[in-house]
Amino acid sequence: MKSNNIHEIILNRDNLHIISADAAFYAFMGERLYVPFEKFIIEEDKKIFYQKFCECTGERFIIRLTGDNGNRGCYFSRIKKGPSEDSVAVLLLYAEGLVEIRNQLKKTVSIRNAVLEMYGDTYFEYEPKSNALRIYTVEKREQTLECLLLEEFEQRLIAHADEQQQKDVHELITNIKTGARRFEMRADKNLLDDNGADCLMTINAMSLYEKGVFSITVGCIHIGRDFGQEIQRKVEVDSLTGLLAKADITRIATDLINVRKVRGITLAIVDIDYFKKVNDTYGHMCGDEVLVKVAGIMEKEVGEDGIVGRIGGDEFLIIFYRADNMEHMRERLKCIKNNVKTSFPPNVEGQPAITLSMGCAAYPKDADNYENVFFLADFALYRAKEKGRDRYIIFDKDKHGNPEEIRNMTNSGNRIDSRGNMSMGDILCVMMDTVYSGESYPLEKLLDDFVINFGIQRVMIHAGSPYHITNIAGEQRPSSELISRTEHYINLEGYQQLFDGSGLLFMNNVKFLEDKLPEVYELFGELSIYSLIQIRLRDKNGTPTVLSLESVKRTTTWNRSNLLYYRLFAKILSEYVLS
Numbered sequence: 001m002k003s004n005n006i007h008e009i010i011l012n013r014d015n016l017h018i019i020s021a022d023a024a025f026y027a028f029m030g031e032r033l034y035v036p037f038e039k040f041i042i043e044e045d046k047k048i049f050y051q052k053f054c055e056c057t058g059e060r061f062i063i064r065l066t067g068d069n070g071n072r073g074c075y076f077s078r079i080k081k082g083p084s085e086d087s088v089a090v091l092l093l094y095a096e097g098l099v100e101i102r103n104q105l106k107k108t109v110s111i112r113n114a115v116l117e118m119y120g121d122t123y124f125e126y127e128p129k130s131n132a133l134r135i136y137t138v139e140k141r142e143q144t145l146e147c148l149l150l151e152e153f154e155q156r157l158i159a160h161a162d163e164q165q166q167k168d169v170h171e172l173i174t175n176i177k178t179g180a181r182r183f184e185m186r187a188d189k190n191l192l193d194d195n196g197a198d199c200l201m202t203i204n205a206m207s208l209y210e211k212g213v214f215s216i217t218v219g220c221i222h223i224g225r226d227f228g229q230e231i232q233r234k235v236e237v238d239s240l241t242g243l244l245a246k247a248d249i250t251r252i253a254t255d256l257i258n259v260r261k262v263r264g265i266t267l268a269i270v271d272i273d274y275f276k277k278v279n280d281t282y283g284h285m286c287g288d289e290v291l292v293k294v295a296g297i298m299e300k301e302v303g304e305d306g307i308v309g310r311i312g313g314d315e316f317l318i319i320f321y322r323a324d325n326m327e328h329m330r331e332r333l334k335c336i337k338n339n340v341k342t343s344f345p346p347n348v349e350g351q352p353a354i355t356l357s358m359g360c361a362a363y364p365k366d367a368d369n370y371e372n373v374f375f376l377a378d379f380a381l382y383r384a385k386e387k388g389r390d391r392y393i394i395f396d397k398d399k400h401g402n403p404e405e406i407r408n409m410t411n412s413g414n415r416i417d418s419r420g421n422m423s424m425g426d427i428l429c430v431m432m433d434t435v436y437s438g439e440s441y442p443l444e445k446l447l448d449d450f451v452i453n454f455g456i457q458r459v460m461i462h463a464g465s466p467y468h469i470t471n472i473a474g475e476q477r478p479s480s481e482l483i484s485r486t487e488h489y490i491n492l493e494g495y496q497q498l499f500d501g502s503g504l505l506f507m508n509n510v511k512f513l514e515d516k517l518p519e520v521y522e523l524f525g526e527l528s529i530y531s532l533i534q535i536r537l538r539d540k541n542g543t544p545t546v547l548s549l550e551s552v553k554r555t556t557t558w559n560r561s562n563l564l565y566y567r568l569f570a571k572i573l574s575e576y577v578l579s
Helices: 023-029 043-055 097-119 150-158 163-178 246-259 275-282 284-305 326-343 370-386 403-412 424-436 443-454 480-486 510-516 518-526 560-573
Strands: 007-012 018-020 061-066 072-081 087-094 122-127 132-137 143-149 182-187 200-210 213-224 265-272 306-310 315-320 356-363 391-394 458-463 468-474 504-507 531-538 544-551
Touching (some): 018 326, 023 326, 043 061, 043 072, 087 097, 132 150, 143 150, 200 284, 246 265, 246 315, 265 284, 265 326, 284 315, 284 326, 326 391, 356 370, 424 560, 443 468, 504 560, 510 518, 531 560
Parallel strands (some): 356 391
Antiparallel strands (some): 007 087, 072 087, 122 132, 122 213, 132 143, 182 200, 458 468, 504 531, 531 544
16 A cells, blocks of 8 residues: 555444545455454554553554555554444555655656646735735746735735626636635736736636635636737536536547547446435535535545546446456545545435445446447446446346347336436326336335435235235335234234224334333344334225334334325335235
8 A cells, every 4th residue: 555645434433343444545445344354454553552552642653554464564553533423434554655655745746837838927925814815926936925814815806897897706706705616707917016018817717625625715816918819718517516527528428438539447437325315314415525525525535536526416436547446446446445444434414325326337348439338337326226336347248148139128128217316206207107007017126226216225915814024115014924923913902003094004113012012122123123114005806905114223203295206106006905
């Protein structure tokens, strides 16, 4: 693990197991994926690690780690609080890499300063913490011209501006202050010093984010003399995230694959799981914050090895360069997925839990043109959603087939909301249209579609007199022994009394049963049921039936406003023979 980055590893506070890490650390782990972090530390350094772990103050210290090949490396380390109460963050910097980092930075600064000097522009940096704006030039050598507060910079520009230009200046300052991702302002005079000469002043700027937090705005002020030479194509960026907009990220991918035929280009389509629920539950402002933070995490991990664009509401496209090695791609995708999941942990009040689904395909490994590579990545994304989301799938011809076979399969299939953007009502309308029009819609497929599109973890149908289990869909299917024990609890008189007059049982925490029905509570523990909603109905033959919607992976706080949709689904089920 000798890359030049600072590696951030998120650990479970209780057992020191690794929750998430970057791609370089996953490579460093090798086959030791489920080994607690302390096992990587040499014995002599464990005492200082445990001490700093308990203090968790962010104080720097040095530890030595053993790589998968047995080699030891010395790392500057810090331990601080993690994104959730039950986690900590360990930051590592490879000690021997510091000299290389310094040399690379020196070389990079020299190259960039040389390029900037050729244009003779003025540059600025704005730090939101200090509200200070530093103006400088790199002519001959980097020189700071002045440092002033943002309000002073605004007054400098306004003093030389007409009425329309003043509005543009106010908009510029607002963009700087709020950390707009990319923006520009143009004026037909030099507003910095108003020297009277005919010119065109252009200010281009962008804000940089560290893990979704606004850290600095940088920009250049170009004073042009020849109006004819100032016209250039403007790259379109997404105003919210600052990522490339759909048209430009698509243009770049098409050019790389179809025109320049650059080998080793890999496309990854990334989708935020159940994003519509985030907007519906927490509001669009929270949804925007999620998009900005997720975009920042992806940009940080991709770095200079690719480029990221936003191609839909909650959908992104990543172009990876020189990405022939699919094992390395797994590490990159795993890192992005886990870092997002760690940044939005479940059960945090007022904050949504966020996960990603990702599909990936490569040129020329999987297809020989952009359209087919994108299609295959999109297919892999759909498979990731189909398998339960919160995962990535890399396309594999041996497993999935060729593009034509997949097109024939998907064209004959009946997908509902593969993007996750339809409302619950829209999805139910599609289901109802299919059922009531007489088209073939097997019960098993209906239940699978409901589980996938509504995000229900497990569905059970109890039918007959007495009730017995007739259908199960979703995750964590119980064993045969557990199913036989499960079939009787719903017939208990004490349990049936829990249903209200409309035939509904709404239970956000099964701990409610611990004193009332301890036998059922114990059974629910073995079934991993944390909460549930049950609805009575009668099937097509009039047989008594109970639809059971169950949370089996974590506690789910069911939204009562969605009960209407669950009742409508029960109505659709009544068109089937369920016993």
